[in-house]
Amino acid sequence: DAGITQSPRYKITETGRQVTLMCHQTWSHSYMFWYRQDLGHGLRLIYYSAAADITDKGEVPDGYVVSRSKTENFPLTLESATRSQTSVYFCASKGTVNSPLHFGNGTRLTVT
C-alpha cells in the first residue's frame, strides 16, 4: 500500500540500550522528518532530510542518529536510550519544500 509506515508501533526498552525506529514511504518524497511529541511540548523536530544522503539537525537532536541511504527510508536510532526519550515519535514526509507533511501512525516508545 502506498503511504508512510512506521515500525514498530509500540516499543519498550531499557535505559542504555540502542533502539532503531523505522520509517518507510512509497511516494518517493524528497523530504523526510522525525518529530517527537510530548505532553506540554507539542511536536518537536528531531532530524530532517531534504534528500538521500542529506540530513540535518532539528530542535532536539541530542541522543539521536539518523541516516538516509535510500530515498524511501529514514531510520531513527537512539544510541543509548534514556528515560527522557520516552515519547511518541512521528515520521513524516513531503514532496516539495512548501508542501504539507504527511505523517506516519507513530511509534510509542517507553524507556524503563
Added chain:
Amino acid sequence: QKEVEQNSGPLSVPEGAIASLNCTYSDRGSQSFFWYRQYSGKSPELIMSIYSNGDKEDGRFTAQLNKASQYVSLLIRDSQPSDSATYLCAVNPDRGSTLGRLYFGRGTQLTVWP
C-alpha cells in the same frame, strides 16, 4: 529558534458555534503555513494550507493569514462534536531555501459540546 505560539486553550464551544484558533510566529521570513487536526492517540492530519495573505476557505474551515502581523488563524464554522481534537499550527520559516523544515505550535485542544 523558530517560535510558533498558539492560544493555549483548552477551547470549549457549543455545537453550531464558530471556533477561533490563533497562531503567531516569530520569523518574518516564514513562507508556508498549515493547520493540522490531531485526535487523541492518532497522527496529525492536514486541514488547511495557506501561503498568501488573506482568507482561504474550505467547507466549514477558513484559514486567515496576515504576514505583516505574523499571525495565522483557523475558523471552524458550525462546529460539530466530531471537531473535538487538538489543532496544531505549523510554519515553514525557511523563505528562499530548500530546507523545508516545519515547526509546530503546542496545539490548542478544542471541545465542541452538544
